[in-house]
Amino acid sequence: MKLKEEYITHEIGDGLVLVPTGLASWSGFVRGNKTFGAILSLLREDTTEEAIVAAMRERFDAPEGAIERDVARAISELRKVGALDG
Amino acid sequence: MTGTYLFANIVVRVESLHDNVHRLCHGYETNGQPRLTVRTTREDIDFEHARSKAADIAAGRNVVDYNDGYLELLAVYRKIAEAMPVWNTMLVHGSCLAVDGAAYLFCAPSGTGKSTHARLWRELLGNRVVMVNDDKPLVRVADGTAMVFGTPWDGKHHLSSNVAVPLRAVCLLGRDESNHIERASLDDAFPSLLGHVYRPIDPTVLLQTLTLVDRLVGCVDLWRLGCNMDLDAARVSFAAMSGERA
Incomplete structure (x- = not known):
């Protein structure tokens, strides 16, 4: 899976927003924290949920299961708004 | 042609x-x-x-x-x-008017009542009000200031003027039973404004637009208004945003 090209990330305060261009059928935005931003960065290349979890584990210390939950939640949110290919 | x-x-x-x-x-x-x-x-x-x-x-x-x-x-x-x-300029969906040389831009989802609120300002202030654009003004943000421009794409009532006015404030408007206005934080205003700014089709131009929104929220007063359709709504918002009683 991969984040669609027409979705742009923009930093705002301590977090970021994911915004679609005018071509996307959805015209809202998704707001997230730095962890969400890291997940989005990984999704700029074709990847899998398992690979994202592994990359996030290398980058962040987190309690058992927390990274898996964050990644699953982010992917679910992105699928809901049609931001992912594959 | x-x-x-x-x-x-x-x-x-x-x-x-x-x-x-x-x-x-x-x-x-x-x-x-x-x-x-x-x-x-x-x-x-x-x-x-x-x-x-x-x-x-x-x-x-x-x-x-x-x-x-x-x-x-x-x-x-x-x-x-x-x-x-x-050219550091973006289209913002909102009703914009000017009073005594300062412009005020009201943003809200379609059908919420931003044009109605602008009409209440005209009722309250008479010919002190100049309608810059009732629907889709252009806003330029450069050198730490924002300037709003009238255009002929001005909504169903065709209210606009071919003017350029310094933009003093952006007001995020919502319906409420009573009238109240508060300062909006940058954190609140940025995502809210995103819903009212034209989103370019070209990703590079969208990035430029997001930077303009960043600059805009940093150089104008930001307000959040809850209002009904009574004239008192205009009294409340005008007093807060202009610092003057009508």
Whole structure:
């Protein structure tokens, strides 16, 4: 899976927003924290949920299961708004 | 059909298939050298037709079959809005008026009552109010200031003036039973404004637009208004935003 090209990330305060261009059928935005931003960065290349979890584990210390939950939640949110290919 | 017009201090040559756009833009003609040429095609009109249909379906409305001349108006403004961020300028969906040389921009989802609120300001303040644009003004953010420009794409009541006015405040408006206004934080205003700014099709231009929104929220007063449709709503918002009692 991969984040669609027409979705742009923009930093705002301590977090970021994911915004679609005018071509996307959805015209809202998704707001997230730095962890969400890291997940989005990984999704700029074709990847899998398992690979994202592994990359996030290398980058962040987190309690058992927390990274898996964050990644699953982010992917679910992105699928809901049609931001992912594959 | 061609015409050359000045929008937000940018000279735009418009080459169209129908004459509606030239009738709409009467009053904005210029003899200046174009910095932007907008040329519409059959495909542009078909694109607007498809978008209009999709928007009606998404909103649960009856699909309206607009004529080509009207759809070309949308296509021309879309092309202008796509180009404007290069000149630090963006299209913002909102009702904008000026009082004593300072502009106030009211933003809200369609149907919330921003034009109604602007009308209440006109009732309250009479001819002190100049309608900059009741629907889709252009906003330039440069050198730490924001300037708002009237354009002829001015909503169903056609309320606009060919003026440029320093933008003092942006007000995010919502309906409420009672009238109250509070300062909006940057954190609150940025995402709210995102919903009212034209989103370019080109990702690079969208990035430029997001930077403009960043700059805008940093250089104007930001307010959040809850209001009803009584004249008192205008008294409350005008007093807070202008610092003056009407």
